[in-house]
Amino acid sequence: MSFDVLDLYADQFNGQYTASEYNLYRQGKTLDPLVKSYEAQLRHCERLIFICPVWWNDVPAIVKGFVDMVFKRNLFYFAGKRGIRGNMSQLKRVQVLTTSTSPTWYLKLFCGNAIRKVFLNGTFKQLGVKSRSWQNFGGSTVKTASQCRHYLLKVQNVI
Template identity: 45%
Template sequence: MNNKVTVIYAHPYTGSFDHAILESVTAELSAKNSEYEVIDLYQDNFDPVYSNEELRLFSSGIAVDPKVKAYQEKLKSSNVLIFIFPVWWYGLPAIVKGFIDKVMLNNFAYVDTNTGIKGLLSLDKCLTITTSKSPTWYLKYFGGNNIQKVFLNLTLKGVGVKQTKWVNFGSIKQSNAQTRKDFLQKIRQAVAKLL
């Protein structure tokens, strides 16, 4: 089966290491002749804040923002997701949280049941790639492990993602050219495995 990959990228600075990760990911997808699209939340000027109208329609699952509708169409036609973003304050940047809040709507990404939510998306796999000033072990053992416990295990699995994997480049301030190069190679290998 051919994979259709949607990459959700969130970093405002094109000179960032996150941007280098994005370039490595898309280079590997191209090398493998994979069909993919990139959602660049900052480039798209995505507004992560709910409007009064959006909250009024929340329970019906109706999207107002045309960008949300376009993102939903991309997700519907995908079976693999790749998220790329920095870890800020031990969790998701606001723009990524807003993407989840506004795009993963009731009757699109999930339905309510008597025992919680049931995911509606047919997403086989999700690779989440992050960067952080803190070491990865600190995020996991002292920082609440929010990416793994909340974002992957609860949020993404809750909307129907079957397999999730998290790879973090920690201690970014102490990194050097060689450790960054090695990580980009590791990412290309992770993307190849994902396909």
């Protein structure tokens, strides 16, 4: 099994639309060679794993910007009278692996459960992905080294 690693920070990805990029958005086009590269890689992707911290109860802005800029209309989805219809039949599974200062139960019960409800069961469900999951290492700032190692072993098994 082969993996492509997309490191948005190392790639210096900018998840903000410029005026010229935004004008191409409705056409499903881009001028950004990095976005084009990501799109090409994702067209053949069967499994997508996001690994990131939870920031303010959701995925970081760079991850949201990645989705906004890369998953383009007429390429990854079509917009119709009944809303969005995904065009990613090859993508079978999306997993989100996160860490957070807040305990997971707190994110789910008191902060709206945004990663599951919006990111996975909103965005990626609309894109047609049937298998979607989220695993969080909550309360990470108060965990022991042993608990951190145990979590990393769990993540290794997931991947």
